[in-house]
Amino acid sequence: MITVMLVDDQEMLRTGLKVIINAQPDLEVVAEAGEGITAVHLLESTTVDVVLMDLNMPGIDGVETIRRIRAAHGSRSPRILVLTTFDQDDNVLAALRAGAEGFFSKGASPAELADGIRRVASGEHALSPTAIDALVVHVSEDPVSPADPEKEALFAALTPREHEVVELIVAGLDNAEISRRIFISPFTVKTHANRAMMKVGARDRAQLVSLAIQAGVRG
Template sequence: MIRVMLVDDHEMIRAGLRTIVGAHPDLEVVAEAADGLAVLRDLEGLEVDVVLMDIRMPGIDGVETTRRIRLTRPPEQLRILVLTTFDQDDNVLAALRAGADGFLSKGAGPSELTGAIVQVAAGARALSSGAVDAVVDHVVDQRVIAVDPALASRFTELTPREREVVGAIVTGLDNAQIAEQFFLSPFTVKTHANRAMVKVGARDRAQLVTLAIRAGIHPQ
């Protein structure tokens, strides 16, 4: 059973999240908090696998709370999934740099939300399409124009289908959208993406986007 802590300053939102998370057979809500200081206090001595973290809260926000959690609990001990209405690049990058393992919009459906929790609990990252867009925009804004030959050579090891999937990821499409575009199942898309990450040395989907752009694969 995956033990989840819900963090949001709005009681109604926590209630909705509690219903969604509690309905999943592999998830259990073990704690709730309305602000960052409460999170840091309540985590002491509490067994939690995934913290579902809001960004905008009174006192210290979700990014700072994540940063402080990481001072004592590395990702292998506790996973953090940021849930917010703001998919702006500064929020996404700040959260990831602080130590978050995923970034999901509050507009996500129940299955996407619970799937992301399970995904980060298993050690992977979970990024909404909006978060991927933000990472792409950041990289493009950094004016990474010159192609890195060493990186480009890694991408030559991809199969044609893997390269197509990577190209679609760079444009900001999620697995379901890519599956529809190429007439594949979402599971097959995820398999191609995972194999591509292994071949090019990307630890997660966000880094795959960054490496692809530096290798000359740009969003269309």
């Protein structure tokens, strides 16, 4: 069973999300919080697999909440999936850089949301089409933003094939799409992605995308 904490200041929305999530045979909401600081405190005594969190909340916002959860729990931190109305590029980037593993808009369907929770819980990244579009827009509209030299050096250590796979991940392609694009198996794509994550110190593919963008990698 994948356990979930809901963090959103709208009680009615939390109620609706709980109904959607608890209707899944493998998902269960076990904790709720109406603001970020409450969520941080609850996680001191409550263990969950995934935190489903809004960004726009009273008190500390979602991005700061993510940072505090990461700081408090480190590698034992629950996975974090952002669910918000605001899916502009700045919000996507801020959430990923703070440590979120996924980003969905509140317009996601129940099936998409349930699948996103499962993917995040399993160690994958989960970005909605609008979130991927936001990242692509950011890259295309800011092509001359300076790369972080430290991040750039990390990605310079990748093999040509690993770098190619990272570029396609940044472009928003999944393993199957990358497999078809460069004529290797999905398993080999995953292997290259995992090696790239290990070399640059990324926890998962969402953080890999964030670090790659900071390094100037373009999809």
